[in-house]
Amino acid sequence: MVKSVKKTAEKAYLVLILLLLYVPIALLIISSFNASERNKAVWGGFTLKAYGELIQDEVVMGALYNTLLLAGGASLIATLLGTLVCIGMINMKKHFKSVIMAVTQIPLLNSDIVTGIALMLLFTRFADLSFATMLIAHVTFIIPYVVLSIYPKVLQINPSTYEAALDLGASHLYAMWKVVIPDIMPGILSGFLLAFTMSLDDFSVTYFTKAPGLNTMSTMINAEYRKGIQTEIYALSTIVFIIVLLVLFIINRRSEKLYKLKQESGVAL
Amino acid sequence: MKKLGSMLLAGPYIIWMVLFTIIPLCLILYNAFTNTDGNFTLDNITAITDYVNAKPLFLSLSMSLVVTLTCFLLSFPLALVLSKYSKNKNSIIVMVFILPMWMNFMLRTLAWRLILLNNGFLNKGLGILGFDPVYLMNTKAAVILGTAYDYFPFMLLPIYNALVKIDKDVINAAKDLGATSFVILKRIMLPLSLPGIISGITMVFVPSMSEFVIADMLGGNKVYLIGNVIEQAFNSGYADVHLGSGLSLSLMVLIIISMVIYKLFDKGEGGHGIW
Amino acid sequence: MANKLIELKGITKSFGDKTILDEMDLFMNENRFLTLLGPSGCGKTTTLRIIGGFEMPDSGKVLFEGRDITNTPPNGRPFNTVFQKYALFTHMNIEENIAFGLKIKNKPKSYIKDKVKYALKLVNLDGFEKRMPDSLSGGQQQRIAIARAIVNEPRVLLLDEPLGALDLKLRQDMQYELIRLKNELGITFIYVTHDQEEALTMSDTIVVMNKGYIQQIGTPEDIYNEPQNAFVADFIGDSNIINGIMLEDKLVEILGTKFQCVDEGFGNNTPVDVVVRPEDIVLTKPGKGIIDGRVVSAIFKGVHYEMEVKACGFEWLVHSTVLVEPGTEAGMWIDPFNIQIMNKPESEDEEIFIEE
Numbered sequence: 001m002v003k004s005v006k007k008t009a010e011k012a013y014l015v016l017i018l019l020l021l022y023v024p025i026a027l028l029i030i031s032s033f034n035a036s037e038r039n040k041a042v043w044g045g046f047t048l049k050a051y052g053e054l055i056q057d058e059v060v061m062g063a064l065y066n067t068l069l070l071a072g073g074a075s076l077i078a079t080l081l082g083t084l085v086c087i088g089m090i091n092m093k094k095h096f097k098s099v100i101m102a103v104t105q106i107p108l109l110n111s112d113i114v115t116g117i118a119l120m121l122l123f124t125r126f127a128d129l130s131f132a133t134m135l136i137a138h139v140t141f142i143i144p145y146v147v148l149s150i151y152p153k154v155l156q157i158n159p160s161t162y163e164a165a166l167d168l169g170a171s172h173l174y175a176m177w178k179v180v181i182p183d184i185m186p187g188i189l190s191g192f193l194l195a196f197t198m199s200l201d202d203f204s205v206t207y208f209t210k211a212p213g214l215n216t217m218s219t220m221i222n223a224e225y226r227k228g229i230q231t232e233i234y235a236l237s238t239i240v241f242i243i244v245l246l247v248l249f250i251i252n253r254r255s256e257k258l259y260k261l262k263q264e265s266g267v268a269l
Numbered sequence: 270m271k272k273l274g275s276m277l278l279a280g281p282y283i284i285w286m287v288l289f290t291i292i293p294l295c296l297i298l299y300n301a302f303t304n305t306d307g308n309f310t311l312d313n314i315t316a317i318t319d320y321v322n323a324k325p326l327f328l329s330l331s332m333s334l335v336v337t338l339t340c341f342l343l344s345f346p347l348a349l350v351l352s353k354y355s356k357n358k359n360s361i362i363v364m365v366f367i368l369p370m371w372m373n374f375m376l377r378t379l380a381w382r383l384i385l386l387n388n389g390f391l392n393k394g395l396g397i398l399g400f401d402p403v404y405l406m407n408t409k410a411a412v413i414l415g416t417a418y419d420y421f422p423f424m425l426l427p428i429y430n431a432l433v434k435i436d437k438d439v440i441n442a443a444k445d446l447g448a449t450s451f452v453i454l455k456r457i458m459l460p461l462s463l464p465g466i467i468s469g470i471t472m473v474f475v476p477s478m479s480e481f482v483i484a485d486m487l488g489g490n491k492v493y494l495i496g497n498v499i500e501q502a503f504n505s506g507y508a509d510v511h512l513g514s515g516l517s518l519s520l521m522v523l524i525i526i527s528m529v530i531y532k533l534f535d536k537g538e539g540g541h542g543i544w
Numbered sequence: 545m546a547n548k549l550i551e552l553k554g555i556t557k558s559f560g561d562k563t564i565l566d567e568m569d570l571f572m573n574e575n576r577f578l579t580l581l582g583p584s585g586c587g588k589t590t591t592l593r594i595i596g597g598f599e600m601p602d603s604g605k606v607l608f609e610g611r612d613i614t615n616t617p618p619n620g621r622p623f624n625t626v627f628q629k630y631a632l633f634t635h636m637n638i639e640e641n642i643a644f645g646l647k648i649k650n651k652p653k654s655y656i657k658d659k660v661k662y663a664l665k666l667v668n669l670d671g672f673e674k675r676m677p678d679s680l681s682g683g684q685q686q687r688i689a690i691a692r693a694i695v696n697e698p699r700v701l702l703l704d705e706p707l708g709a710l711d712l713k714l715r716q717d718m719q720y721e722l723i724r725l726k727n728e729l730g731i732t733f734i735y736v737t738h739d740q741e742e743a744l745t746m747s748d749t750i751v752v753m754n755k756g757y758i759q760q761i762g763t764p765e766d767i768y769n770e771p772q773n774a775f776v777a778d779f780i781g782d783s784n785i786i787n788g789i790m791l792e793d794k795l796v797e798i799l800g801t802k803f804q805c806v807d808e809g810f811g812n813n814t815p816v817d818v819v820v821r822p823e824d825i826v827l828t829k830p831g832k833g834i835i836d837g838r839v840v841s842a843i844f845k846g847v848h849y850e851m852e853v854k855a856c857g858f859e860w861l862v863h864s865t866v867l868v869e870p871g872t873e874a875g876m877w878i879d880p881f882n883i884q885i886m887n888k889p890e891s892e893d894e895e896i897f898i899e900e
Contacts, residue, residue: 010350017347021369024380024418027390031383040383041393081282088278100279103286106294109471111479111524113496114517117503118293121300121510140289143282201374203482208503221375222482225382237376244371248364438631441598442689444618445625446645446696456644460635 025241032234040234050235060232063220066131067200070216074138075146075195081139082146083188086154087180101151104144115141116208129211137209138202142195149191153184193251297521300514313515322498322516326523329495332413333477339417340424340473341466348425348465349458352432363429370422378486381415382406385487407489415487416477424469431465432458471528478524495520548610549574549732550595550700555604557590564590566756568604572734572749577726579735581743582753583779588736589628589704591753595734596625596702608699624693625702629709630685632677638664638688639673645696663691666725683714690725700732707742719745740780744768752776773886777819784825784860788818788885796885799856801835803878807885817886822850822863824882833875839868 027040032051036044054060089097107115119140123133157180165175181188203218210219217240221233304310316322347366355362369377384390385405392402405411435458443453459466481496499520502513551571557564565587572578580588593599595606597618606614613621624645633641639660646656664670667687677685686706693701703722707715723746726733737743743750744764752759752767752775760772771777774785788798790810796803798818810816830836837855848863855876868874 010353013346014350017343018365020418021366021421024377024384025369025372027383028376028380039388041386041388041390081285084278085282088275088280088282091275092279100283103283103290106286106290109475109525109528110294110521111475113479113481113499114297114521115293117499117513117517118297119289120503121296121514122289122293125296136289140285143285147282197371200371203374204479207482217373218375221373221379222485225375225379225486233376233379237372237379240373240376244368248368248371252361252364436629436631438627438629439633441596441618442625442627442631442692443633443644444598445596445623446692447619447648448644449619449648452648457633461633463635 025237028234028237029241032231032238034231037231040230050231054232054235054239057232059215059220059224060236063215063217064236066214067216067218070131070134070138070206071196071199073135074142074199075192077135077139078143078146078195079188079192082143082150082191083181083184086147086150086184086187087176089151090154090157090180101147104147106144107141108144108148112141112202112204113208116205119205120208123209129209131211131214133209134206134211134214134216137205138199141202141205142198145194145198146188146191149194150184150187153187157183297514297517300511301518302515304511310511313511314519316512316515317519322495325493325498326495326520328409328493329478329480330523332409332416332494333474333480335413336416336420336477337424337470337474339413340421341470343417344421344425344428344469345466348429348432348462349454351429352435367422367426370426374419375482375486377419378415378483381411381418382486385411385414406487407491409488409492411487412480412484412492412494415483416480419483420473420477423472427465427468427472428462429465431462435461467532470531474527475524479520547574548572549608550734551605551607551610552591552595553605553607555591555594555601555606557587557594557599557601564756565594565601568756568758570751570758570761572732575730575732577723577733577735577746577748579737579743579747579750580753581737581740581750581779582759583738585755586753587756588738588753592625592702592704592734592736595700596623597621598625622699623702624696624698624700625704626686626689626693626706628704628706630677630689632685632688632692634677636677637673638669638675638677638680641677641688642692642695644692649696659695663695666694666728667691667721683710683718686710686718687721690722694725694729698731700734701729703733703735705736705738707737707739715742722746744780752779754779770884771819771886774817774819774888777817777884777886782822782861782863784820784822784858786818786820786858788816790814790816790885794880796883799835799858801856803834803883804880805883805885806880807883810885810887815888817888819884819886820860820878820882822861823848824878825853825860825862825864826877826879827851827853827862827864827866827868828875828877830873830875833877836873836875839870839872839874842867842870 031040033046033048034040034044035047035049036042085100089100092100110118116137119133119137120129123129123136127133161179161183162175165179166172170178201218202216203222206216206219207222210216215223217236224230225233301313302309302311304312317326351363351366382389387402387404387406389406391405395402405414439461440453440457443457448456479496479499481494481500484492484494484497495516499513499516502509502516548571552568555565555568555570568587568591570591580591582588590599594601597613597616597620601614604614605612608621618625633644636644642660642663643656646659651659660673661670664672667690669684669687669691672680672684672688677688680688686709689706690701690703707718710718719742722733722735735743735746744767747764749761750764750767751761754775760767760776762770767776768780771780771783777783777785786798788796790796790807790813791802792812793808793810794805796805796807796816796818803818826833835855837853837860840852840854840859842849842851844867845863848865849867851862851864851868851870853860853862853874853876860876862876
């Protein structure tokens with residue numbers, strides 16, 4: 001009896017939080033179909049007008065393009081640098097390692113606004129703000145996430161497997177590529193994903209380091225949300241939501257399979 | 270040979286971090302301690318104690334504490350229930366709760382604008398139900414709500430991850446030794462998920478402490494946080510790089526101090542070295 | 545006679561569509577060392593977890609001294625469990641770990657202190673109070689797990705493969721420790737293992753399980769010397785399991801040769817399984833035994849030689865302290881008393897009738 005009450009309470013709590021999380025997003029999406037321009041809380045009829053305008057709007061589409069390019073480029077660079085340093089740390093002296101890890105913590109503990117301002121001070125001193133400076137800024141603040149995702153995997157590496165590969169005649173590079181990299185691959189992938197997400201989501205760092213006229217989705221919304229293209233932004237949110245849903249669904253399908261495989265090959269009950 | 274190899278691998282990262290993390294911080298330091306003429310001054314540092322700056326700082330501090338507490342109180346029970354239902358962090362049910370994190374941060378905030386505007390969805394709904402409207406837009410409550418909503422997943426995920434890692438048999442052992450659900454929660458689940466709680470609190474507290482754009486969107490110019498002050502110092506007609514740097518430095522130091530205090534306090538509570 | 549301490553009645557348990565336990569009946573007496581033995585997936589751990597209260601049976605009852613405790617949660621049962629991977633509380637020191645159960649029962653401080661000290665002494669870890677679990681070796685952690693359970697003075701101690709993670713030498717030491725502990729404490733131990741040697745060494749009673757069914761219950765000697773079916777014979781120790789036909793009482797035909805035996809009541813011309821332990825085969829000069837064969841291989845095993853002898857188209861496993869060179873002809877003689885006759889199971893899942 002008590003158990004079923006508890007279960008119901010648990011489920012009710014889950015539903016409550018789900019509502020809190022999704023009602024705002026649902027309202028965004030519904031608003032994109034609402035023909036009423038002034039007040040989205042009043043239904044003015046169904047329309048797809050915003051979607052048509054969205055596709056043709058160079059400001060919005062440009063921002064979307066910049067966001068993806070920036071996130072893709074920055075997370076690739078960050079993943080590359082992060083992976084290299086993590087592998088490098090395998091054979092490093094302990095105090096050197098801890099210095100590197102301490103430096104890695106700096107952008108994490110610094111709030112985004114300070115990171116953004118610090119980079120802006122550097123850039124404006126030596127160059128003009130451009131896409132390149134935005135890229136550098138993004139790499140800088142997402143790189144700790146990559147390192148912190150990969151580093152635990154590096155610690156778990158069994159040194160014998162690497163040595164076994166050498167023993168079987170592999171060169172250092174080949175052993176690294178065939179043995180070490182696959183071992184830390186899950187960390188690399190999740191680091192990349194996390195970095196990509198952080199870059200997509202960023203406002204503060206971009207805000208301070210962006211070139212005039214170059215916008216990401218976040219800075220574009222910040223500049224435009226009070227103006228007339230509101231409905232287009234809501235339409236954009238529908239598209240973002242669908243993309244996110246699809247990506248997560250694909251990731252989930254893959255990892256679910258992996259998880260099942262692990263479960264089945266693992267210890268029986 | 271081996272050492273050279275590892276230095277070569279770490280080299281690009283080290284150079285990157287020096288160029289783009291350490292040097293920029295030095296620039297902040299330099300600017301903070303100089304005035305426009307390039308002379309040494311402490312004015313920019315002491316500026317934080319001026320009423321116009323101290324008030325927003327205090328507001329930021331108190332509001333981020335409320336936001337962090339709200340996130341924790343909402344997400345700990347949720348993480349408990351989730352960890353019971355699913356051991357796999359990539360399972361649908363867990364994903365569903367994290368998914369809003371992947372919606373753009375500004376879109377999420379914009380959604381709350383739609384809800385809280387004086388003639389927005391909230392008051393529309395209240396009207397239908399026959400209640401009086403509430404005017405939350407441009408209040409602290411609105412900013413707190415929006416910030417908590419934005420950072421909620423960052424609290425949930427680390428706590429969930431920590432809870433899932435707890436061996437089921439450890440809980441069984443506590444039950445076996447006579448512990449009630451409450452004792453298990455207090456003496457086993459809470460202390461064992463402490464690393465997750467700490468990183469959750471850090472991940473919510475630090476960014477909300479320096480928040481300025483949510484305050485802009487949901488607080489109008491009624492809620493003026495230290496983040497807004499710093500932003501104005503760089504991006505307004507009265508831009509003062511030195512003052513801005515000084516305030517940034519103060520904010521940075523304050524955040525570091527609060528994390529250190531928090532860690533000390535946490536150790537005193539009987540937890541052991543985590544982090 | 546001895547009173548039934550715990551009784552399982554018609555216990556059935558499935559996970560998903562997989563049936564782990566099927567209508568299991570079992571009882572255990574006071575002050576015994578009972579071992580649930582079987583390969584992984586046989587249902588032994590599930591049985592233990594049902595007794596401990598960590599799993600609910602789908603149907604059936606758990607009785608303790610005749611009282612139904614099926615729905616009693618673990619913290620309401622006078623049992624304590626030693627878990628497979630110790631399940632120590634890593635955020636508490638050893639003293640706090642051991643005192644955990646006593647503190648919950650609101651025992652006085654001095655009592656707890658004495659008890660912890662006593663428990664540590666019992667497991668030979670005096671002075672470890674302030675250490676953290678992470679700083680201990682696997683064997684030490686295991687002792688702490690045992691100490692943490694026994695300070696609560698349970699009527700029954702449940703042990704789930706507690707020695708599985710330890711290395712061989714340590715495992716053997718701990719086996720003796722456990723026997724000593726059981727004798728000092730005078731309580732019932734229910735022990736789960738897949739290691740037949742461990743089971744034979746420690747137990748008063750062994751319950752051999754396979755695929756959710758009890759195959760045989762008996763003393764270690766019973767189980768070893770008189771396995772009731774081919775599964776038990778094969779699982780416990782090495783054995784030769786051969787198809788045979790029971791011609792009449794006390795006479796069995798194996799591979800075309802008639803052997804005297806001591807078993808009766810199988811009927812005439814019944815197909816049976818015949819078990820002969822390798823150490824029960826005596827190698828003789830050719831012609832002097834019951835059948836002749838040729839030694840195919842011989843390996844020195846320390847105490848004895850392990851040889852394979854091909855005779856009548858079957859490779860017999862033979863243990864002997866005397867080496868017969870491979871390639872040599874040899875005779876084999878088996879004492880009728882050492883030929884164990886078993887009914888063939890009717891189906892794979894057949895439940896073996898248990899004699900009380």
